[in-house]
Each structure stands twice: as structure tokens, then as C-alpha cells.
Amino acid sequence: MPPESPLRAARGERPGNRRIHGQTVGVKVLVIEDEVALAEAVQRGLEAEGFEVEVSHDGLEGLGRARTGFFDLIVLDIMLPGMNGYRVCRTLRSEEVWTPILMLTAKDGEYDEAEALDTGADDFLSKPFSFVVLVARLRALARRRSDSNLQPLEVGDLVLDPVARAVRRGETPISLSPREFAVLDVLMRQAGEIVPKLDLLERVWGADFEGDPNVVEVYVGYLRRKVDRPFGRSDIETIRGEGYRLGAPLAAPR
Numbered sequence: 098m099p100p101e102s103p104l105r106a107a108r109g110e111r112p113g114n115r116r117i118h119g120q121t122v123g124v125k126v127l128v129i130e131d132e133v134a135l136a137e138a139v140q141r142g143l144e145a146e147g148f149e150v151e152v153s154h155d156g157l158e159g160l161g162r163a164r165t166g167f168f169d170l171i172v173l174d175i176m177l178p179g180m181n182g183y184r185v186c187r188t189l190r191s192e193e194v195w196t197p198i199l200m201l202t203a204k205d206g207e208y209d210e211a212e213a214l215d216t217g218a219d220d221f222l223s224k225p226f227s228f229v230v231l232v233a234r235l236r237a238l239a240r241r242r243s244d245s246n247l248q249p250l251e252v253g254d255l256v257l258d259p260v261a262r263a264v265r266r267g268e269t270p271i272s273l274s275p276r277e278f279a280v281l282d283v284l285m286r287q288a289g290e291i292v293p294k295l296d297l298l299e300r301v302w303g304a305d306f307e308g309d310p311n312v313v314e315v316y317v318g319y320l321r322r323k324v325d326r327p328f329g330r331s332d333i334e335t336i337r338g339e340g341y342r343l344g345a346p347l348a349a350p351r
């Protein structure tokens with residue numbers, strides 16, 4: 098295992114020297130974190146970046162505020178008084194509140210990132226985290242949120258609705274995890290084009306992903322089992338050594 102993020106190393110980047118501008122002014126963030134000093138530091142830092150920030154120190158109280166749908170982004174700790182972060186996240190999703198959630202996980206804790214994502218979180222960050230990374234992740238989530246192209250994506254009879262976060266093949270609804278959905282979203286937005294594995298990794302897992310890049314193959318496998326195989330299709334193609342392509346190749350490269 099290389100010490101650096103394989104993605105970052107592959108792109109010759111170092112942490113902290115890449116600033117993504119814009120997309121923060123007026124973005125409303127709810128920080129649900131019971132460590133008061135940490136919550137206040139995050140609040141001050143995010144406000145300095147242009148975000149509007151409210152803080153809650155209790156899971157149940159935070160859930161109540163998150164439910165209002167007032168916020169654009171939620172930063173959610175796991176170990177919280179009142180109600181733990183997993184339950185907060187699961188409850189919001191079960192109530193169809195789709196505000197992007199970045200979950201704060203503890204690397205040495207009994208919980209892991211996979212569980213955070215299973216509950217419907219969009220992203221996670223391990224404590225202790227770098228503030229620069231937190232801001233970059235939140236900007237990425239905000240960009241996704243404010244994406245002007247919210248029209249349903251269609252490739253043949255496969256349809257992905259980014260607003261309802263729903264996928265169907267013909268009339269058959271397909272249930273995807275948030276991560277699977279994100280991978281399919283990228284492939285469908287670039288239908289007919291080869292999407293390099295590293296692009297998928299960066300866009301779905303984030304530029305700071307430290308884990309095994311083969312996670313992309315794993316998730317493409319999950320997707321095939323849900324959107325292709327049950328329907329006798331093979332729309333998601335592996336282009337050996339290059340990446341993945343969904344749908345017929347474009348007639349001419351641009």
C-alpha cells in the first residue's frame with residue numbers, strides 16, 4: 098500500500114496545493130457535532146470560507162433542524178448524544194430528505210466508512226481531518242447539489258432521475274445504494290464515452306480517497322448485477338486498460 102493516496106500520486110498532486118474556488122457563498126451548512134471546541138472551530142473556519150453555518154451538539158436536535166430541509170449540506174458526527182449519526186442519517190433518508198451528508202468517522206472506531214455510506218451518507222471524512230480537505234469535500238458536495246443539469250438521464254430504456262434519486266429500466270424501478278447511484282450518474286452523464294477509472298474514483302470517492310482504487314471495479318460489478326444482468330443486458334462495458342463505457346460508443350470523438 099503506497100503511503101500517498103494512489104489517486105493523488107497518479108496525478109502528481111500533493112495535499113493542500115489545489116484550491117477549488119467558488120460555490121460556498123450563501124451555502125447553508127448544518128454541523129451536528131457534540132465536541133464543542135471542534136464544532137466551533139469548524140463553524141468559524143467554514144464561515145471564513147463564505148458558508149452560512151449552524152451548529153447542533155445533539156443528534157436528536159440536529160435531526161429536527163435537518164428535517165426542515167433548510168440546509169444545503171450537513172456535516173454529521175457519528176457518536177452523538179440524543180441519537181447517533183447513523184440513525185440521524187438513516188432517518189432523514191427514510192423521510193426522503195436528500196440533503197447531502199458528509200459523515201465524520203473515527204478511523205480507529207468500531208464503525209467504518211462502508212457503514213456510513215450504507216446509511217445514505219454521500220461522503221465521509223475520518224477524524225482527525227484536515228480543514229482544507231473538509232472545505233474541498235463540502236465544495237464538491239455543494240457543486241453536485243447546484244448542478245444545473247437536473248434533467249433525467251436516459252440511455253436506451255435505462256433512466257436515472259437525479260432529483261428523485263431514482264433509477265429504472267423500462268418500468269422496473271432499481272434500488273441502488275448512494276455510491277452505486279453516483280457511479281451510474283457519472284457513466285450516464287458521459288454515455289458513449291470511455292470514463293477512466295481514476296476519473297470515477299475522483300468524482301465518486303473524492304480526490305482524497307486513500308483506499309484501494311479497485312473499489313471502482315467492485316462497484317461497477319454491483320451496478321451490473323442491478324442494472325444489466327437481471328435484464329439480460331450488458332450496457333456497462335469494461336474497456337481494458339482505459340476505463341468504463343455505458344452505451345454505444347459516440348460516432349466520432351470530439
Ligand code: CA
Nearest residue numbers: 131174176177
Ligand atoms: Ca462525537
